[in-house]
Amino acid sequence: MAATLHDVARLAGVSIKTVSNVINDYPHVRPETRERVERAIGELGYTPNLTARNLRSGRTGAIALAIPDLSLSYFAELAAAVIAAAEDAGAVVLVEQTDGDRDREIELLKSQRLKLTDGLIFSPLGMSQEDVAFLDVPYPLVVLGERIFDGPADHVTMRNIEAARAATEHLIAAGRRRIAVIGAHEGEVIGSAGLRLRGYREALAAAGIPFDADIVGFTTLWHRANGATAMRELLARGVEFDAVFGLNDTLALGAMRVLQEAGRRVPDDVAVIGFDDLDEARYSIPSLTTVHPGQDWIARTAVTTLLERIAGAGEATPPRLLLADYRIEVRESAPAVEISAA
The missing domain is CATH 1.10.260.40 (lambda repressor-like DNA-binding domains)
Structure with a gap:
C-alpha cells in the first residue's frame, strides 16, 4: 500500500x-x-497526489516558455537555464518554438494550449512595439528580449546598449580605431541589433572616432553563415579595419573563420569580440572574447518573477522592468586591457 x-x-x-x-x-x-x-x-516514500492538489489549487504546476529558435545556441542555452530554474522551484516547463514569426507569436498568446500551464515566459522576435496590446493577456506573463518595452507584463532583459558600448570600449582601449560591426539590421531601432549598434556608436563618439557606415555589415539572421557572408563582403570591398564586433557570438565565430581563411591573424591583425558568452565561445580557436550578458540571471529571474505572479494572481501590482548585469569575458581573440572608470 x-x-x-x-x-x-x-x-x-x-x-x-x-x-x-x-x-x-x-x-x-x-x-x-x-x-x-x-x-x-x-x-x-510518500509521493504527493499532484493531480488532486492541482485540481484544488486551480494550478497545473507547469509553465510555458516560448522562444524563437532552438537551433540558435543562445536560445537553446536560455531554455536549458529556464528548465533548470523551474525544476529547482518544483515546476515543469513546456517549450514552444515560434520561429520568430509575428503571426505565430500572436497566435500563441491566444492559444488554448496555454490553459495547460499556469503562465508564460515569452521571448518575441517577430512582434514589435506596435504589438504591445497583444501582451495584455488574462494569465501571468513575463516578457524577455528587446522587441517590446513598456508593456503590461513584467519584462526581464539585458543591458544591450551599455554592454555593447563596453565591448566597443574594450577594443578601443586595445588601440583599435577601425572597428567593423557585423549583424546590423537595416532601419532597426528597438531590438537587439538596433540597441547594440547604438551602444557601438556611443562608444565611438565618446572616443572621438567617426562612425563609418562602410565597415558595418548588415545581415538578416544571426547565424554563423550570416557572419561569414558579411565578413566576405567586407573583405571583398577592400575596406580597412583592425577589429570586429559581432553583435552575437555566432556572427563573430563565422566572421572569425573567414578572417583566418583570408590570412588575417586574430587578434594580431584583427581583434574580434562577440556578445552572449555561449559555451562554444570558450572552445573556438582562438577562444572568443565576448560580452557575458547575464543569461543565467535572466532565466532565474524570469522563472521567479512568473511564479510570484502565479502565486499572487489576484494582486494588481505594476509591471516591472528587470535588467541583468554584464561583464566582458576576455579570451584570446581580443587582448586584455585596462579601462579606467569614468
Whole structure:
C-alpha cells in the first residue's frame, strides 16, 4: 500500500494540515517541524497526489516558455537555464518554438494550449512595439528580449546598449580605431541589433572616432553563415579595419573563420569580440572574447518573477522592468586591457 498523508502526519507527530503546508512550501512552518515532516516523507516514500492538489489549487504546476529558435545556441542555452530554474522551484516547463514569426507569436498568446500551464515566459522576435496590446493577456506573463518595452507584463532583459558600448570600449582601449560591426539590421531601432549598434556608436563618439557606415555589415539572421557572408563582403570591398564586433557570438565565430581563411591573424591583425558568452565561445580557436550578458540571471529571474505572479494572481501590482548585469569575458581573440572608470 502506498503511504498516505495520514501516515506521514502520524509518523511526524503533526497534523495533516501541517504536512500539507510543508508539501506546498508554505513559509510559516518552523524549521524543526519542516525537517521532521520531510524526514517522515523520506522514510515512508510518500509521493504527493499532484493531480488532486492541482485540481484544488486551480494550478497545473507547469509553465510555458516560448522562444524563437532552438537551433540558435543562445536560445537553446536560455531554455536549458529556464528548465533548470523551474525544476529547482518544483515546476515543469513546456517549450514552444515560434520561429520568430509575428503571426505565430500572436497566435500563441491566444492559444488554448496555454490553459495547460499556469503562465508564460515569452521571448518575441517577430512582434514589435506596435504589438504591445497583444501582451495584455488574462494569465501571468513575463516578457524577455528587446522587441517590446513598456508593456503590461513584467519584462526581464539585458543591458544591450551599455554592454555593447563596453565591448566597443574594450577594443578601443586595445588601440583599435577601425572597428567593423557585423549583424546590423537595416532601419532597426528597438531590438537587439538596433540597441547594440547604438551602444557601438556611443562608444565611438565618446572616443572621438567617426562612425563609418562602410565597415558595418548588415545581415538578416544571426547565424554563423550570416557572419561569414558579411565578413566576405567586407573583405571583398577592400575596406580597412583592425577589429570586429559581432553583435552575437555566432556572427563573430563565422566572421572569425573567414578572417583566418583570408590570412588575417586574430587578434594580431584583427581583434574580434562577440556578445552572449555561449559555451562554444570558450572552445573556438582562438577562444572568443565576448560580452557575458547575464543569461543565467535572466532565466532565474524570469522563472521567479512568473511564479510570484502565479502565486499572487489576484494582486494588481505594476509591471516591472528587470535588467541583468554584464561583464566582458576576455579570451584570446581580443587582448586584455585596462579601462579606467569614468
